[in-house]
Amino acid sequence: MTARIKIWSSRNLSYTARMQLVNYVLLSLHMYWTQIYVLPKSVLQDIVKICRAFLWSGHAYSSKPSSIAWERICCDKQSGGLGFRDVLLWNIASIGKYVWALATKQDNVWIKWVTSVYLKDGEWWDYQPNNTASWYWKQVCSTKDKLKLVFTEAEFGAMSKYSVKQVYNKLAGNRPKVHWDRLVWNRLNTPKHRFISWLAIQSRLQTTAKMAKIxxxxxxxxxxxxxxxxxxxxxxxxxxxxxxxxxxxxxxxGINTTAVDLHQLYRSIKHGRHSKFRKQVYYAAIVALVYLIWRCRNTSLWDQLVPAVKVTVGTLKQTVKSRIQAILPKYVNKKDNSWFVSL
Ligand SMILES: [Zn+2]
Structure with missing residues (x-):
């Protein structure tokens, strides 16, 4: 995995591309786990460390601090995260399959074997392994203890089929929803604008005020x-x-609002009487503007150059229009369509 990241890191990728790659790595690990079983915790922690470093710095190893905590990133998008899977929780949910098989007394060789070697006639839900048990068996037992924190014995045994995803969701718990996910993850947004907007709406960009403070x-x-x-x-x-x-x-x-800050602006559009398509176009334009402002500020930092307002606005219009033209949704009615064409 590190070798793969080394190849990627030489390519100077955008945040959005890195986000997709990290998600891809994490997802392929899940595929792996659904077939095989336990990975030691230290290995999982290393995987998280590498993914985190790569997301923020583009390299497999980095001491660059993260702008957002990893647990937050692992929330789904409606709760303000990037929708990455939490690999430690996913691993628990995967091993949970064995805990469930024992709890529901599935008929297979493995169950017969652990029952005769370890469990004997004891109650599985309250069972504790002794020190001489194998590493693998102890993992299954400690997974059971973690599952006991969110499931009762009856609830767990009542599942007629084991679903890793369902158990994972239960372990992850209900996280509070954010109100701005539609702005950031709107389908009509240009993909590379999303990550910067995701940081901006949470006030997590590395602004000079923040840099000066530290x-x-x-x-x-x-x-x-x-x-x-x-x-x-x-x-x-x-x-x-x-x-x-x-x-x-x-x-x-033609946005009529006196709103001047990002949250206000988003809210006034969200609650305004506009068609779904118009709202999506407005959102795409807002995140494009956030992205371009951040880019202007960066070119000023690195090249001491700020383009004229006219140039930035021109880029904004062009980017938004060409993105939406390329993926124009089917449900757009005639009126909205001619409005869009006239832009
Ligand atoms: Zn200023």
């Missing part, structure tokens, strides 16, 4: 206007340059 940057000033500290409030959209871009975007799409 001593990495000597100045906290906005890299675009230089007038105020660059924090999330200033970037979206208090900064005069960004505000101008936002106003141009609103005028272009």
């Amino acid at each position: 001593g990495i940057s000597s100045s906290a000033s906005c890299l675009i206007c230089g007038q105020k500290d660059e924090d999330h409030h200033h970037l979206f959209f208090d900064c005069s340059y960004n505000k101008e871009c936002l106003d141009a975007m609103k005028a272009w799409l």
